[in-house]
Amino acid sequence: MTRLVLKFGGTSMGSPQRIAHSASIVAAEAARGNQVAVVVSAMSGETDRYLGHATSLGGGLGEIETDTVLAAGEQAAAALMALALKQLGLKARSILAWQLPIEVDGVPGSARITGIDGEVLESLLADGVIPVVAGYQGVDAQGRLVTLGRGGTDLSAAAIAAAIGAECDIYTDVDGVFTTDPRIEPAATRLARISHDEMLELAAMGAKVLQTRSVEYAKAKGVAMRVKSSFAAPGASAGTQVLSESALAERRVVSGIAYARAQARIAVPGIEDSASGPGGVFAALAGAGVHVDMIVQGRARSGGSNLEFSVEGRDLRAALQALAGHEGLSSEVGLAKVSVVGTGLRGRADVARTLYGVLEAEAIEVRMLATSEIKISALVNEDALERAVRALHAAYRLDTAVYS
Amino acid sequence: MTRLVLKFGGTSMGSPQRIAHSASIVAAEAARGNQVAVVVSAMSGETDRYLGHATSLGGGLGEIETDTVLAAGEQAAAALMALALKQLGLKARSILAWQLPIEVDGVPGSARITGIDGEVLESLLADGVIPVVAGYQGVDAQGRLVTLGRGGTDLSAAAIAAAIGAECDIYTDVDGVFTTDPRIEPAATRLARISHDEMLELAAMGAKVLQTRSVEYAKAKGVAMRVKSSFAAPGASAGTQVLSESALAERRVVSGIAYARAQARIAVPGIEDSASGPGGVFAALAGAGVHVDMIVQGRARSGGSNLEFSVEGRDLRAALQALAGHEGLSSEVGLAKVSVVGTGLRGRADVARTLYGVLEAEAIEVRMLATSEIKISALVNEDALERAVRALHAAYRLDTAVYS
Known part of the structure; x- marks a missing residue:
C-alpha cells in the first residue's frame, strides 16, 4: 500500500x-x-x-x-x-x-x-x-x-x-x-x-x-x-x-531545453571607479525589487572593468531608475534566454563548447553566457529563440526516446 | 456610547x-x-x-x-x-x-x-x-x-x-x-x-x-x-x-395588515368516526412535512363534527396524500389570508366584528376565521385579497400617521 x-x-x-x-x-x-x-x-x-x-x-x-x-x-x-x-x-x-x-x-x-x-x-x-x-x-x-x-x-x-x-x-x-x-x-x-x-x-x-x-x-x-x-x-x-x-539510476547528460522570453541586458561600465562597486549595484537593484538573472563581470576594451547582467524585460525601467547615478549605463531589450538543463552536466567541460558550436552553426550570436551546476544559459536575440531551442533539442537528441 | x-x-x-x-x-x-x-x-x-x-x-x-x-x-x-x-x-x-x-x-x-x-x-x-x-x-x-x-x-x-x-x-x-x-x-x-x-x-x-x-x-x-x-x-x-x-410606551390597536397568497383549504368531515380523531389527522400531516396554518373544528350541518384547516397551496397535494384514507375529504384552492395585526388587539372583543363588517361591506366572503393573541386572520378568495387589504388598511386608519 x-x-x-x-x-x-x-x-x-x-x-x-x-x-x-x-x-x-x-x-x-x-x-x-x-x-x-x-x-x-x-x-x-x-x-x-x-x-x-x-x-x-x-x-x-x-x-x-x-x-x-x-x-x-x-x-x-x-x-x-x-x-x-x-x-x-x-x-x-x-x-x-x-x-x-x-x-x-x-x-x-x-x-x-x-x-x-x-x-x-x-x-x-x-x-x-x-x-x-x-x-x-x-x-x-x-x-x-x-x-x-x-x-x-x-x-x-x-x-x-x-x-x-x-x-x-x-x-x-x-x-x-x-x-x-x-x-x-x-x-x-x-x-x-x-x-x-x-x-x-x-x-x-x-x-x-x-x-x-x-x-x-x-x-x-x-x-x-x-x-x-x-x-x-x-x-x-x-x-x-x-x-x-540519488534515486535516478541512470541519467542522460541533458534532460531538456528551457527558455525565457522578454529579457533585457544592462551594462554598467567603469565599475571599479564607482564608490560602491558591484555590491552597490546589486544592493540598489534589490532595493528596487529587481531580480537579476545572469551576471558577467569582465575587462572592458577601454581597460576598465564592465558589469553586465540580465533582468526580466518588465523590470528594466525600475532597474535603470535604481542605477540612474552610473555614468555610461546602457541597456538592450528584445533578448531571450535559452538554457540546456541536465544533472549530467556536472563537471562536463564540453557542454559550453557544444552550445557555442550549435548556435554558431545557426548564426545565432550569444550575447551573454552563464553556467550553473546543472544548466548553461545563453542570452540571444528573441527573434532567434525558437531556432536556438530546436537546434539544441536536436543536437542533444532529445527527440529520440523518453528519458528513463 | x-x-x-x-x-x-x-x-x-x-x-x-x-x-x-x-x-x-x-x-x-x-x-x-x-x-x-x-x-x-x-x-x-x-x-x-x-x-x-x-x-x-x-x-x-x-x-x-x-x-x-x-x-x-x-x-x-x-x-x-x-x-x-x-x-x-x-x-x-x-x-x-x-x-x-x-x-x-x-x-x-x-x-x-x-x-x-x-x-x-x-x-x-x-x-x-x-x-x-x-x-x-x-x-x-x-x-x-x-x-x-x-x-x-x-x-x-x-x-x-x-x-x-x-x-x-x-x-x-x-x-x-x-x-x-x-x-x-x-x-x-x-x-x-x-x-x-x-x-x-x-x-x-x-x-x-x-x-x-x-x-x-x-x-x-x-x-x-x-x-x-x-x-x-x-x-x-x-x-x-x-x-x-413593555418598552412600547403607547400602542395603536392595529399596527398593520399582513397577507399571504396561494392558500388552500381542506375539510375533513365525520371526524369523530375516525379511529384517531383530529390528533391523527395532524400527526399524518406533520409526518408529510405539511405546515397547518388556520384550524377550525365545528358542528357540521349533517350532525357530525367537521375539521377544516388551511395549508400553503404548494403543500396541498402532499396533504391530500397524507389523508387519503379519510372519506368525504374535500379541498379548495385559490384562497388568500388577510390578517389584522396589533398588540392592542389583546382582549378586544370588537376586532372580529369590525373585520367582518369591513369585509361584508366589500362583499368579500370570509371562508375561515382564526384569531391569535395579536392577530385576526380571514381566509378569502384570492381575487378579493387586494381589495380586502385596502379596505382594512383604511378602516383602521393606518394611512394617517407613522405609528410611534
Whole structure:
C-alpha cells in the first residue's frame, strides 16, 4: 500500500464536471489499494474574481484581509471535491487549514509553512476516509488565515505529503514535463523521470507545470513527486516522476531545453571607479525589487572593468531608475534566454563548447553566457529563440526516446 | 456610547460598490460615537451559485460538506467589508465563526446557535477595531462548519448583539416595516416602532424584512432591533424599531395588515368516526412535512363534527396524500389570508366584528376565521385579497400617521 497525496489545480477543478472527473482519478488510485489524501486549489477563475473584488476595495496582495477573501475559494473547492468523492461511494471529508492546523509565518500573500499537524489526517486515513485539504492557506500565530502565494497549493501538497510520509502526485493540464516546449519543438518528448533540480530549471520555461517553492520543499524533505494530467482518463496519465538525484539510476547528460522570453541586458561600465562597486549595484537593484538573472563581470576594451547582467524585460525601467547615478549605463531589450538543463552536466567541460558550436552553426550570436551546476544559459536575440531551442533539442537528441 | 451590531444582507453586499456604500453607513455610526460591530451575508448570488455547484455533485441542503461550501461566501464577504472599512480609514478585522467561536448544534443547513464566546469581540472593540463577523455559520462539536439556514445571518446578528450587550440594526433593501405592502396600498406608512410579536406576524407578509428566528431570538434575549435601508445615504434611513412590548410606551390597536397568497383549504368531515380523531389527522400531516396554518373544528350541518384547516397551496397535494384514507375529504384552492395585526388587539372583543363588517361591506366572503393573541386572520378568495387589504388598511386608519 502506497500513501499518495493527489493535488488538483484550478483547471482540474474548473467546473462541477471537471471536479467529478478529478474525483474519478482519486477513486481509481484508491481502488488500486493506495491510501489517498487530496489537496485542491480554488476553481479556476475564483481567485482572480475574488482578488478583483478585494483590489477594488483597496486590498491588494499582501493585505491580510485579502487572504481571508482568497482562502474562501479553496474552502469551497475542498468541500465540492469531498461531495464528488461521496457521490462515487467513497468516504471523504473536507479539511480546512485551521482544522489541522497548517501553521504558517504571518506574511500575507506569501507565507511559509512552518508546521503541519498530521494527527487529524492520520486518524481519517485509518478510518478509510479520504481527507480533502484546502490548499494555498495556513493559519498564523494570531489564528488568522494567510495564503501562500501563487502556486501555493503545490506547496501545500508537498508539505502534507511530507507530514504523512506520502508521495505527491500533482495533477495539471499537461501530461508531465517535456524535453522542451512542444509548441516550439513538436518532437519534444515527455520525460519519465527527472531530478528535483532539473525540475526547478525546467519549471522556469513556458509550461510552468510545478511551482519552484513546492519542488524545493519536496527536495528538502525527500518527497517523491509526479506530474500528471487530470484531463486523461483515470490511470491513463503516465506523467513525469520527480526524484532525488540519488534515486535516478541512470541519467542522460541533458534532460531538456528551457527558455525565457522578454529579457533585457544592462551594462554598467567603469565599475571599479564607482564608490560602491558591484555590491552597490546589486544592493540598489534589490532595493528596487529587481531580480537579476545572469551576471558577467569582465575587462572592458577601454581597460576598465564592465558589469553586465540580465533582468526580466518588465523590470528594466525600475532597474535603470535604481542605477540612474552610473555614468555610461546602457541597456538592450528584445533578448531571450535559452538554457540546456541536465544533472549530467556536472563537471562536463564540453557542454559550453557544444552550445557555442550549435548556435554558431545557426548564426545565432550569444550575447551573454552563464553556467550553473546543472544548466548553461545563453542570452540571444528573441527573434532567434525558437531556432536556438530546436537546434539544441536536436543536437542533444532529445527527440529520440523518453528519458528513463 | 451605544453598542451597535450592524447587519448587512446579500443585496447590501451585492458588489464592491455596494459593500463600500454599506461601509460608509458603518463609518457614520462609528463617527457618531457608537461602538460598532458588523455581521454580513454572502454577496447576493454567491449562495445560490455555490449551492448549484454542490447540488450538481450530489450535495443538497442538509449535507455537511455543502455547509462548508456555502460558508465560504460569508467568509469572503466579511473580509471584503473589513477592506472597505479600512479604505475609509477605520480599523477593522474580519472574524470567522471558528475564530470566536460561534458554537452551534450539528444539524447541517439548519443549525441552532448554542453559544457565542464574546471575548475576541470585546477585546477588538476595546482596541477601537470594528469586528466584521461572517454570518450564517457556526462550528459544531466536531469542529466543522455548519450553516444556520436561510436568513441565518439575521440570527447571527441577533445572537452577537445578545453576546456583547448591543442593539441590532438589520440593514436591508426596504426602509423599515410598513403598515401593509405598499405595492397593494400605496398609502401604507412606515411603522416607527413595533413589538417583536408584531414583527413576527408582519414578517410573514410580502416584504420579508426580518427572519422569524432572529426575531424570536431577539425577543427571548431582550435585544432591541431596528430594520433600516442600506440603500439610503448614511444616517438617512429612519427605519423601524423592534422593541419588547413593555418598552412600547403607547400602542395603536392595529399596527398593520399582513397577507399571504396561494392558500388552500381542506375539510375533513365525520371526524369523530375516525379511529384517531383530529390528533391523527395532524400527526399524518406533520409526518408529510405539511405546515397547518388556520384550524377550525365545528358542528357540521349533517350532525357530525367537521375539521377544516388551511395549508400553503404548494403543500396541498402532499396533504391530500397524507389523508387519503379519510372519506368525504374535500379541498379548495385559490384562497388568500388577510390578517389584522396589533398588540392592542389583546382582549378586544370588537376586532372580529369590525373585520367582518369591513369585509361584508366589500362583499368579500370570509371562508375561515382564526384569531391569535395579536392577530385576526380571514381566509378569502384570492381575487378579493387586494381589495380586502385596502379596505382594512383604511378602516383602521393606518394611512394617517407613522405609528410611534
